[in-house]
Amino acid sequence: MSFLEQIQDFVVGNITFPLTNYTMNRRGVLRHYHELRKSERYPQERLQEMQLRRLRELVTYAGKHCPFYTARFKEAGLLPGDLKTLEDIQKIPPLTRKEVMDHGHELLDTRYLPSIPFADQSTRGPGQPASFARFRKHKLVKNTSSGSTGAPVTFYEDGTITGRNWALELRLKDWFGHKPGVREARLVRLSTDYLPNSSTLRARKRLWHQLILPGVNLTDPDFALSVEKIKEFRPKVLWGFTSALTGLADYIRRSNQDMAGWRPELAISWAAPLYEHEKSLLSSVFHCAQTNIYGSREVGHIAFFCPAGSLHINQEDLFVESQRDGRESTPEHPGEIIVTTLDRSPMPFIRYRMGDIGDVAPGNCACGRSLLVIKNFLGRTGEVFFTRDGRMLSPNFWMRTFMIGLQSQTIERWQVVYRKDRSIHLRIVPRPTFTPETEADIRRHLEKNLSNITPVDFEYVPQIERHPSGKEMLIINESNQQ
Ligand SMILES: [Zn+2]
Structure with a gap:
């Protein structure tokens, strides 16, 4: 300078x-x-x-x-x-x-x-x-x-x-x-x-x-x-x-x-x-x-x-x-x-x-x-979820799961929905590299980190809507709504 x-x-x-x-x-x-x-x-x-x-x-x-x-x-x-x-x-x-x-x-x-x-x-x-x-x-x-x-x-x-x-x-x-x-x-x-x-x-x-x-x-x-x-x-x-x-x-x-x-x-x-x-x-x-x-x-x-x-x-x-x-x-x-x-x-x-x-x-x-x-x-x-056996899940867990390493190459977009019955619904926009083996990998990872009493289901979609503000809604929590 x-x-x-x-x-x-x-x-x-x-x-x-x-x-x-x-x-x-x-x-x-x-x-x-x-x-x-x-x-x-x-x-x-x-x-x-x-x-x-x-x-x-x-x-x-x-x-x-x-x-x-x-x-x-x-x-x-x-x-x-x-x-x-x-x-x-x-x-x-x-x-x-x-x-x-x-x-x-x-x-x-x-x-x-x-x-x-x-x-x-x-x-x-x-x-x-x-x-x-x-x-x-x-x-x-x-x-x-x-x-x-x-x-x-x-x-x-x-x-x-x-x-x-x-x-x-x-x-x-x-x-x-x-x-x-x-x-x-x-x-x-x-x-x-x-x-x-x-x-x-x-x-x-x-x-x-x-x-x-x-x-x-x-x-x-x-x-x-x-x-x-x-x-x-x-x-x-x-x-x-x-x-x-x-x-x-x-x-x-x-x-x-x-x-x-x-x-x-x-x-x-x-x-x-x-x-x-x-x-x-x-x-x-x-x-x-x-x-x-x-x-x-x-x-x-x-x-x-x-x-x-x-x-x-x-x-x-x-x-x-x-x-x-x-x-x-x-x-x-x-x-x-x-x-x-x-x-x-x-x-x-x-x-x-x-x-x-x-x-x-x-x-x-x-x-x-x-x-x-x-x-x-x-x-x-609102973005923190408690599993049926009382474990606390923060947004960071999903960021690490989907945004770093292997899965960031197979997934275009994702969204996690926590259901009222404390089950988890995953919406995924797959890339061409996504195979049935990828889902099995993710399931294994989730079972290791969440207990197997937390049901997880997968939905594959062509796109995921954004919030009207333009913000990506990565986590939707219905579990703590009345
Ligand atoms: Zn310091």
Whole structure:
């Protein structure tokens, strides 16, 4: 990297990025990043003290200003002074996605209610503030969750969550040796037709070093255009939906693209786990370090994979629990992830049920950071299946079965349906290489891993429909529907 480029990166990372974000009411991004770089190595006791202090402040605030929480704390008989330890938070019942959908406005600080019509009328994309929001009366921004696993949730923030996400992302990049201002291509939740106008894009490229590319409903012409822009901008970091990054890698490989000597140094995927077959696709095309972000639009970035492969929780800003049947989970019996946002956002999420399965555990990570980790992350509760003899089957089992090794050569597409009677129905689009012997192989593999009391039947089909959102539905779980 030339000296001039180093100066450009420094100016973007330390001046124009934090400053323009400040005008958008995303305050303290750089300061928080520097704090995070220190606190990630604090002893666990000190981190938990910080969490408890912030939790008390949050409960005091939400109990005073958010009608939903006022009622909820009263019902639970909880006063802020009752929070003596972090475990005491369990007195508050978990918050469901449906409650947020039904009571959205009651979760909001009442002082922000007059701002709702302004946020609702905004013509900008979800999560995008009005320009110079910092200096406006109405700072509220409307956002929606992705809704890939159900109806989208609408929520509001004032820039606090986005600012915190930026600081956390700077920390993540720092883990992989990249400083604020590093050039980055971001494949975002916009299709080509809806990309914001070019002056916004130019500003973002110049002032933030971010090249914005489409990340949904992607076709080959979209990828071709993105490849041209990437070759010109030469980002060091690739950031985007797991599906968009693997789609891009697959396009570059299929079309045998000449990337003019460019390759990224880090690929950051998010919004879905990164499975083994996806990891190997990314490494075979990009030959770079990889990480994955676990989080959601509502609560922000919850945890990141470090270079040593642990999924570290961003403990400074989020309190994360894993609960199974009202008790703390164990490595053998992971539970549902429950998240509390510790920052002062006008719409706090207190004990929000994420719908994902995992176990919160001490880090003891080779990277030396003391942040807790999520172990045995098994994916969404709806995608986890319990066999008749009580074994837990995660999506990862099927990914390993069908996407790696021999069977990836014999099967074009697949779908697993868990039936109500706890039997398994496999839909398969076979390739010409699929023979009766292939089915026998798969049956043997399943009998070894599932008990033989789980009936499995095979159906061969010419194609498998996708979800209207374009997402492949690999697992359909009818077993836990009423
Ligand atoms: Zn680590």
